[in-house]
Every structure is written in C-alpha cells, then in structure tokens.
Amino acid sequence: MANGRPEPVFVATLDRIEDEEAPLLTAFAAVRDVREGRTRAGRPYVDLELADQTRSVAGKIWDDASAAIQTAAGLRRGAVVKLLFRSEHYQGALQLNVRGIRTLTEREPGYDAGRVFGAGYPKVADSLCANLVFDIETVPATELATAPETIRKAVHRHAERQGGDEDMVMGLSPMLGKVVSLAYGEADAETDDGVRVLVVPPPEHDEAQRAAYPPWMQPVSEPELLEAFWALAAHAGVVITYNGRTFDVPFLVGRSLVHGIPARVDLLGNPYALRPHLDLYRVLTQGRPLGPMTLDMVCWSLGITSPKDEMDGSQVAPAYARGDIEMIATYNRKDVVATAAVFRRVREQVLRFRDDW
Incomplete structure (x- = not known):
C-alpha cells in the first residue's frame, strides 16, 4: 500500500478481470475504438473498445480522469496500452472505469504481445501494418469424390448454375475450400518490396523446396495463416480490401470456424463504416448495381497496372494442383499492390x- 492507497493488481488477460476483487487493476490491451462525447450536462467522456486474445471489453473515461482523456484522444486503433482501472458493470456487461492509460514504453515489464494479439503474432511481428491491405487465394480443400453424396450433389447443382466448374465452387466455399495464399502489406508502400505472402505449401513440397522460396514468401499451415491474419487485423488501424466484405473476410471467418480459431476482429459489422474494414468496392459502388466493377476494370480505368494481365482466379486451383505455389503468391502479391494503389487514389x-474518414 502506497500513501494509504492499495496497490493495483495486474491482470494478465482480460478474461480474468472478473476473477479479481481488488479495487484497482492494471492490464495490457489493444485499442479497437476511441469515441469522444459529452453528457447532457456537458461533461466530456471517452468510450473505448479494448481487446486482447481472450476477449473484447468496453472502457469508459470520465472527466475526473482528465489526463487519461487527453491520452486517449491521441490513440489510434491497434495501439497497445497499459490501463489502470476499476472493474464495473453497466447494463449487465463488464465495463472498465479507466483511471489511467498510457502507451507502452520499450521493453515494458510484464508485457507479452502474444497475450494481446494472439498466437499468430510471432509470425508477423516484423511486418505489422497501420493501414493493412490484404488479399487471399483459395483452392478446394478436399477431393469432391470423398465427400458425402448430398454434398457432391449440392456442389454439382451449384456448378451447373455457375458454368460447370466444380473446383471453382469448392474453392469459393469456406466449408469446402482452404486458403493457400494471403498477401499483405502497408497501403502507403508503392512497390511490392514490403508485401509479404503467407503460403500453405502443396503437400508434395519438401523442406528443401520450401527453403528455396523467395524471402517474401513464408510457408505456414492454414491454421497458422489464420492466426497470423487475426494478429495483423488486431494491430491495424484500418483493414483495406477490394470486395473483401463479400469474399475474403467471410472466407477467413469460415475457415477460422473450421479450425477452431477465434475470429477476434469484427470486420463484417456496419457495412457503411469505413473503419475497421474499408472495402473499396463498397466505397465505389455504395451497394448499387453500377455494372461491372472488378479490380481489373477499376485498375484499367485509373491507369493502374492490373494483376490480372498474367493470371486470374480461375487458374489458382490448377496452379496449386501442379505445385506452383510461387506463381499463386506472385499473383496474390500483385493484387495487394494494385489494391493499395486504388486505395491511395x-x-x-x-x-x-x-x-467519417
């Protein structure tokens, strides 16, 4: 006890807050959202959304913690903070009454990035992005012949309606397909130098072949790829895609469900919000049918080099089947470069x- 006040108790993860009875607690968390407001009486306050690998929780800073309000106003989404707070409940839900908040110092005692960002953090710790652009490539996860008859018939019917390609149908379903390439990079990088690609090697690639991949390709399992993605998304101030609300993010959520991996960042909430997920397709179309609006078409119209000149999505599954993961990763990488260029425009x-931006 210092100066008659109880020493705060450190909570290693946010899911353990309600197990503690101490009047003051401390914890590390990533900032998901910061909203400033005023009460009807004109008192300023700040609403926070805070998270670690175990849960998300609301935080509130009242005007009697003025220094904390000033600090919170300058925080960006994805920033890691140390909190001093009281554990309270509002309308039946846990809420942190934040008394103090600060960004981390270098080599902060007690801080474990894995506890905040999850198991995938070590694989992407040196390539975190404030403005994260990403894109995925997918292929069938299994042989259709091994699926139950009801599944085979459903795929066949869907393929007939879509043009007869059963592999394409399977590769577009998170229940039947898998992610084999995830390219990501910082939106303000104008070349592919900073674009990394997590790849799931074809089964026939041995350790020697994997060791020969270019340095920007990182071989992982699909569960490791998913964990790494959610760590990237948790750190980013904004996640940027082209048509990601329709395909990329739902696919990643579905595959995470299959593998039992928490989809820890809500990128499918308010479709009209620009953060945390900025889908450029929705910005350009506003949900209205404006005719063809593919990434290839937008790039052509804006004078941006299109990644579709050398390959398109229909060629990914055949390329994977013959073991050409580098071709897929190169195409995926160019998609990210093009999406980043569209974003900057x-x-x-x-x-x-x-x-709202």
Missing part, C-alpha cells in the same frame, strides 16, 4: 472529403 480524391 480513393483516399486522395474521395475519402479525405468525408467526415
């Missing part, structure tokens, strides 16, 4: 004029 000419 949209940010400069559209987003900076919007109040």
Whole structure:
C-alpha cells in the first residue's frame, strides 16, 4: 500500500478481470475504438473498445480522469496500452472505469504481445501494418469424390448454375475450400518490396523446396495463416480490401470456424463504416448495381497496372494442383499492390472529403 492507497493488481488477460476483487487493476490491451462525447450536462467522456486474445471489453473515461482523456484522444486503433482501472458493470456487461492509460514504453515489464494479439503474432511481428491491405487465394480443400453424396450433389447443382466448374465452387466455399495464399502489406508502400505472402505449401513440397522460396514468401499451415491474419487485423488501424466484405473476410471467418480459431476482429459489422474494414468496392459502388466493377476494370480505368494481365482466379486451383505455389503468391502479391494503389487514389480524391474518414 502506497500513501494509504492499495496497490493495483495486474491482470494478465482480460478474461480474468472478473476473477479479481481488488479495487484497482492494471492490464495490457489493444485499442479497437476511441469515441469522444459529452453528457447532457456537458461533461466530456471517452468510450473505448479494448481487446486482447481472450476477449473484447468496453472502457469508459470520465472527466475526473482528465489526463487519461487527453491520452486517449491521441490513440489510434491497434495501439497497445497499459490501463489502470476499476472493474464495473453497466447494463449487465463488464465495463472498465479507466483511471489511467498510457502507451507502452520499450521493453515494458510484464508485457507479452502474444497475450494481446494472439498466437499468430510471432509470425508477423516484423511486418505489422497501420493501414493493412490484404488479399487471399483459395483452392478446394478436399477431393469432391470423398465427400458425402448430398454434398457432391449440392456442389454439382451449384456448378451447373455457375458454368460447370466444380473446383471453382469448392474453392469459393469456406466449408469446402482452404486458403493457400494471403498477401499483405502497408497501403502507403508503392512497390511490392514490403508485401509479404503467407503460403500453405502443396503437400508434395519438401523442406528443401520450401527453403528455396523467395524471402517474401513464408510457408505456414492454414491454421497458422489464420492466426497470423487475426494478429495483423488486431494491430491495424484500418483493414483495406477490394470486395473483401463479400469474399475474403467471410472466407477467413469460415475457415477460422473450421479450425477452431477465434475470429477476434469484427470486420463484417456496419457495412457503411469505413473503419475497421474499408472495402473499396463498397466505397465505389455504395451497394448499387453500377455494372461491372472488378479490380481489373477499376485498375484499367485509373491507369493502374492490373494483376490480372498474367493470371486470374480461375487458374489458382490448377496452379496449386501442379505445385506452383510461387506463381499463386506472385499473383496474390500483385493484387495487394494494385489494391493499395486504388486505395491511395480513393483516399486522395474521395475519402479525405468525408467526415467519417
């Protein structure tokens, strides 16, 4: 006890807060959202959304903690903070009454990044992005012939309606397909130098072949790829995709469900919000049928090099079947470079004029 006040108790993870009875607690967390407001009486406050690998929790800073309010106002989404707080409940849910908050110092005692960002953090710790652009490539996860008859018939019917390609149908379903390549990079990088690709090697690739991959390709299992993605998303201030609300994110959520991996960041919430997930396709179409609006078409219209000149999605499964994972990763990487270029144009000419950006 210092100066008659009880020493705060450190809580290693947010899911253990309610197990503690101490009046003051401390913990590390990543900031998911910061919203400033005022009460009807004009008192300022800050609402926080905080998270680690175990849970998300709401935080509140009242004006009697003015230093904490000032600190919170300058935080970005994805920042890691140390909290001093009281554990309270509001409308039946846990809420942290935050008394103090600060960003971490170098080599912060007691801080474990894995506890905040999850098991995938070590694989991407040196390539975290504030403005994360990503894209995935998928293939069938199993042989259709091994599936139950009801599944085979469902795939066959769907393939007939879509043009007869059963492999394509399977590769587009998170229940029947798998992610074999996830390319990601910082949106402000204008070349592919900073774009990394997590790849799931074809089964026939041995250790020698994997060791020969280019340095920007990192071989992982699909569960490791998924864990790494959620760590990247948890750290990012904004996650940027092209049509990611329709395909990439639901696919990753579905595959995470299959593998029992928590989908720890909500990237499918309010479809009109620009953060945490900025889907450029939705920004350009606003959900209206405006004719073809593929990434290839947008790149052509804006004078941006298209990744579709050398390959398209229909060629991914055959390339994987013959073991050409580097071809897939190169194509995936170019998708990210193109998406980042579209983002920079949209940010400069559209987003900076919007109040919600």
